[in-house]
Amino acid sequence: MSDLAGKIQSDLVAAMKNKDELKLSVLRMLKAAMQLSQVEKGRQKQLTDDDILTLVKRLIKQRSEAAEVYRKGGAEERAQRELEEAKVLEAYQPTQLSDEEIMKAVERAAAEVHAAGMKDMGKMMGRTMAAVKGLADGNRVKAAVQKYLEQSAH
Template sequence: MALQDKIDQDIKSAMLAKDNARLRGLRAIKAAILLAKTEKGSAEALTEDTEIKVLQKLAKQRKESAEIYQQQHRDDLYQIEMEELAVIESYLPKQLSREEIEDIVKLVIAETGATGPKDMGKVMGSTNQKLAGKADGKTISEIVKTLLAGN
């Protein structure tokens, strides 16, 4: 089942259950998917990779907003962002732990023959392909920098 169809069904369920927090998150996902479709310039279904990227972008926006609201002591807005983030993350693939990411980055470094920080682009490109949707780019970048600095 396509993500958009699943979201539509879940929106109906959330409306019937009067679950406003879930409904907000689902509507945000639906809006982002529709926007991504129109940006492409075609009414065709999005690829699974594109859908994951859209969801990751939404999750990142929610995390950043929540962080700002928390710094400004706006707990009401912080709570809304965290509720929406939970809904968005439920549609993302299971995120890998830091240790699992480190193991994969070490393999990529060995495969590419990277020797230091100058090879970061090569390592990041290959790692991002392997971990698409399973890890946050910021976390991957931190791990790659640390491991390459240690080589």
């Protein structure tokens, strides 16, 4: 069992003992998703921490998107519940990079690909996303790359 899987299991037990309904519900859902992923991967191969982090990120994105849909539909309570669930899941994500750290990664990528303008957006995104893998949301990286390219064009 990976370190992250062990932490999730122990947090699940703690949530049961503490009768923390929200956390218990979210962790049970996460465990079910992990088991499904394990079945898809094959019984012989254990899920790695990276596999679990990818799964958690996908679940957080699903919760955020669902909250947006609920909000547009006028179901504010449901939207709030989805966001609370996402917050529980975020505890299992690595600490996100600051805007300054993302910009440094963007600057390194620009130097590596010799960025000359907006036409290099794709190359820069690829390099930057590889450099910040799992530590920054793609939308934040995209905004930083656009800002850098716009500033360098002037």
